[in-house]
Amino acid sequence: MPSVFALPFAGLFLLWALAQKLRDAARLNPLALRVSLAILAATAAKDELKWLFGRTWPGSWLKYGMYGFHPLTDSALCGGFPSGHTAYISAPLGVLWVLHPRWRPLYAALILAVMTGLVGADYHFISDVLAGLITGTACAWGTLVLLGREA
Template identity: 50%
Template structure:
């Protein structure tokens, strides 16, 4: 585990403020042009969709990892440095999975494309906006779950296994490229998902680093 992960109140404030500013700028000036361009020039290219699949095995592996760790602890295992990294990876992923779903319900944002249950979208219907607490898969775009679920575990590894930071950053970048290329998410969704995943990772690593 890294020797210290204790963001100050000031750094937390500036991170939250920068997230809000970037998200609002993207909503106002970038989301619709990026989605329209992606649909016009990249629509249907399977390579971008395949990149988004990088995320798919991570949540089930994290759940299995936590189950296995729980059984091992009952059997007498006490995690050392590597064990704590594994726990942080799994806990950050599961926490990110729960939090992002609750935020999706809270914000109720429509998608760039129509792809599930005839959902309203920007490309098909010209729909663009938020309907808080609307519910339903058609209002589940913000924040990006894929971005959150790749960022949280990769930031844990970024903090705990710094010699491979290029790998962890590349995996995040590949998923983001896939999401934008496939027009699966707004740019602002991705920005919010990145900040959320980073916050979850830092919080989990700091929690596991803490001493009684």
């Protein structure tokens, strides 16, 4: 799920949840809260990791011959590691993987489809999508550790 959808919806849900909590109007939806927090955590983590590693994109390599890691850079040619799209899809689906295990084959297929598409279209190297998977999974795990599994 691209950040153009995931991040605004997660933010809107959290604002709505805060408003509900301040009014004491209703109990929060625990599943939506966990999924939203996992998405926001994945966003923050992948942004910092992209800056920290400074990995070039496949396009930077093909077009400019620039390849490798350039830590702590803000160049537009760097930022492929880890894959943000993979982190965005694996964080919420990682939460669902634990809380609703019946649908695990579907979650795995969706994550694999995103990873395959990103590598196949030359948007990322294989290591980028694997790092995105680890980033998203770690954010899902951290969310569940902090908030528990009651959803």
